[in-house]
Amino acid sequence: MSDSPIQITLPDGSQREYPRGVTGREIALSIGKKLAKAALGIQVDGLVQDLSRPIEADASVAIVTREAPEALELLRHSAAHIMADAVKRIYPEARLWKGPAIQDERYGFYYDIDLGEKKLGKEDLPAIEMLMRKIVKADLPFERKVVSRAEALKTAERLEEQFKTRTIHRIPEGEDISFYDHGDFTDLCTGPHIPSTGKLGEGFGVLSIAGAYIDDDASQRMLTRIYGNAFPDKATWEAHKKALEEALKRDHRRLGKDLDLYSSMGEFGGGLILWHPKGGFVRHKMEEFWRNEHLAGGYDLVYSPHIxxxxxxxxxxxxxxYKESMYAPMEVDGQPYLLKPMNCPFHVMMYKSTRRSYREFPMRWAELGTVYRYEGAGMLHGLLRVRGFTQDDAHLFVRPDQLEEEIKRVLDFVLSILRAFGFEDFHLELSTQPEKSVGGDEIWETATAALKVALDDSGIDYGVDEGGGAFYGPKIDVKIKDCLGRFWQCSTIQADFNLPDRFDMTYTGEDGKKHRPIMIHRALLGSLERFFGILIEHYAGVFPLWLAPKQVAVLSVGERHEAFTEKAQAELTALGIRSEMDLGSDKVGAKVRKHLWQEKIQFVAVVGDKEVEAGKLALRHRVDGDLGLFSPGEMAAEIQKRVEART
RNA sequence: GCUAGCGUAGCUCAAUUGGUAGAGCUCCGGUUUUGUAAACCGGAGGUUAUGGGUUCAAGUCCCAUCGCUAGCUCCA
Incomplete structure (x- = not known):
């Protein structure tokens, strides 16, 4: 039967007959020359494979062209090989470890390489990229070879690739062991790859270097990791490089300094944030909004101490x-005290301060609680990863029969608040029981099931992170997508069946007996520091008018306009508009540049002869341009309108 | 914590092979009173992150400390 033809189903549903052992390339060619030329791989029953792999049985196939989403991984993994080839040509002593395609905002692939004594610097990257382009130009075919374990070990030995030897020993019995060659380069690899190096095209490059441990194990040798990325075409790659530059321009650390929003303590204490007056104002508005929404949403506001x-x-x-994240104890009256890494125990103590009745539930206690957690020095990053931060925390105490309903409610609340800050796309994730956890398996299952129901009911797609839960309970994480398409984790909703047990929390039920409440931990923005950092990047430093420290800069043209300008600003202030005034002797152009473009204030209002005569100001918006003449009252109304629209 | 890179004025950056630390912006003073992305003149501002060492001589070379940056999850 081995020579009987096979049935191949194409994406449009049509079926064709091919000889057994037909390759993807042959199928593509039989459909069209153009398709064959554009083909990078073939999906066989959903699995991406080399075009050269023979197909031995009936299958549904789809040719993977450059534009197909599946092509990216092919291109990137192949680029990693080509990069490794280039590195080995320049540094023959280089020994290869791993070089996968990855999903990252910046990078598409990397290769971890042991360069011996050689220290690679940024300045070495262009040479590698140049050589890669040469290898691409040479259009060397990628060839797959399946070998026995013994042969594989021999090849690794011949190549003096001792890391690959290590890898070969790890490959499970019964799995194919394959090598991929292009030109003189050989690498142990499962594939698949593009047909030849030339197919990589021009849309790739080398981006950066870092250190990485073998097996992510700090006791092992550190290798040099070289990052790059690859795209279907040059234009997309160029666009990617531009986006990286744009992200750099939006870097909250850059903008935080330029706009005088915050600074971090630097050598006086890493990961500790100083909120400058302008950043402080934004925080004030964030908190104000947060408190109002919580009070309206049925929460009570509470406060707890730091130690x-x-x-x-x-x-x-x-x-x-949680010890490894907590700071060393301090002694008070001979007793050890600890700085709080979380607010929950205090809220539990609050709960326990009196007897509780079933009638009181659900209880919703929210606190902007400042906590301190130890993060390794290398983990710190601007506002996004700090050691002291204010959580927008809340703890909800519910009866078991209220759990599902309350979690649904929290999820709705979370999403509505995030939307107010201009986020529209969310990704939800359910995290389940980790290895290190407290409480029994049964309790975990009950809680996890409740979260799942709430997620299903929300109608939003979600993923599951097996084993990603906190030690005290399963959780739902909400990731938000900013305007550069990057995802950030902020909100988290965690069920907790554990703390109520540990603290022996009870309430008196309808039946007069004692019952155990369920606790829900919930952070919404995550931390004010981190969320502020995300906002700075999301808005590129241009805060919407409801958050902006200054909404308008009032500028005088000349000396004779000072009196009216001052009067107008006073009126605006009385109307609740946040303005700053510039009566300096700079030209109008310079003033506009300073306030509109450098300070990123959304409006400027100019006062010259015409305006004084009309009793109005010439209003200009940084995006909408010249809006004409406005009296202070009209201006206040216009700005108020936009404040309400949260633009 | 680890690897690599970096640390010069508030900011952005200069300073031949080791040979007197400079510029622009900001700030301050003065002139100018200007019509929508940079007016002009002057001044101030530094123990070159800190501490040692090599040298006739160190921003530059060596060592240590502190800090900053990229990364240290995703199948060979």
């Missing part, structure tokens, strides 16, 4: 499960 006796953290379990 507590070690006993509290022992009872809560933090000393067992």
């Amino acid at each position: 507590a006796k070690a006993d509290l953290w022992a009872t809560s379990g933090h000393l067992d499960f």
Whole structure:
């Protein structure tokens, strides 16, 4: 039967007969020359394979062309090989470890390479990229070879690739061991790859270098990781490089300094943030909005201290499960006290301050609570990863019969608040029981099921992160997508069946007996620091008018306009508009440049002869341009309109 | 923490092979009173991150410390 033809189903549903062992290339060619030329791989029953692989049985296939989403991984993984080839040509002593395609905003692939004593610098990257282009130009075919384990070990030995030897030993019995060659370069690899190096085209490049451990194990040798990216065509690659530059321009650390929003403590204490007056104002508006929404949403606002006796953290379990993130104890009256890494134990103590009735539920206690957590020095990053931060925390106490309903409600609340900040796209993720956890499996299952129901009911797609939960309960994480398409994790909703047990929390039920409440932990913005950093980048420093420290800059043209300008600004202030005034002797152009473009204030209002005569100001918006003459009252109305629209 | 790179005025950056630390912007003073993305003149501003070392001589070379940056998850 081995020579009987096979049935191939094409994406349009049509079926064709081919000889057994037909290759993807042959199928593509039989459909059209153009398709064959554009083909990079073939999907066989959903699995991407080399074009040269024979197909031995009936299958549904789709030719993977450059434009197909599946092509990216082919291109990137092949680019990694080509990069490794280039590196080995320049540094023959280089030994290869791993070089996968990855999904990252910046990078599409990397290769971890042991360069011995050689220290690679940024300045070495162009040479590697240039040589890669040469290899692409040479259009060397990628060839797959399946070998026995013994042969594989021999090849690795011949190549003096001792890391590959290590890898070969790890390949499970029964799995194919394959090498891919192009030109004189050989690498142990499962593939698939593009047909030849030339197919990579021009849309790729080398981006940066970093260190990386073998197996992510800090006790092992550190290798040089070289990052690059690849795209179907040159234009997309150029666009990607531009986007990287744009992201750099939006970097909150850059803008934070330029706009005088915040600074970090630097050598006086890493990961600690100073909120300057302008950043402080934005925070004030964030908090104001947050408090109002919570009060309207049925929450109560609470406050708790920064330190507590070690006993509290022992009872809560933090000393067992969170110790590595907590700071060393301080001594107060001979007793060890600890800085809080979380607010929950305090809220539990609040709960326990009196007897609770089933009638009180659900209880929703929210706090902007400042916590301190130890992060490794290398983890710190601007506002996004800090050691001291204010969580917008809340703890909800519910009866078991209220759990599902309450989680649904929280999810709705979270999304509505995030939308107010201009985020529209969300990704939800359910994280389940980790290895290191407290409470029994049964309790975990119950809680996880409740979260799942809420997620299903939300109608939004979600993923599952197996084992990604906190030590005390499963959680739902909400990631938001900013205007550059980057995802950020902010909100988290965590069920907790554990703390109520540990603290022996109870309430009196309808039946007069004691019952155990369920606790829900919830952070919405995550931390004010981190969310502020995300906002700065999302808005590129141009805050919407409801958050902006200054909404308009009022500028005088000449000396004789000063009096009216001052009067107009005073009126605006009285109308609740946040303005700054510039009566300096700069030209109008310079003033506009300073306030509109450098300080990123949305409006400027200019006062000259015409305006004084009309009793109005010439209003200009940074995007909408000249809006004409406005009296202070009209201006206030115009700005108010936009404040309400949150633009 | 680890690897690599970096640290010069508030900011952005200069400073031959080791040979007197400079410029623009910001700031301050003065002139100018200007019509929508940079008016002009002058001044101030530094123990070159810190501490050691090599040298006749160190921003530059060596060592240590501190800080900053990229990364240290995603199948060979």
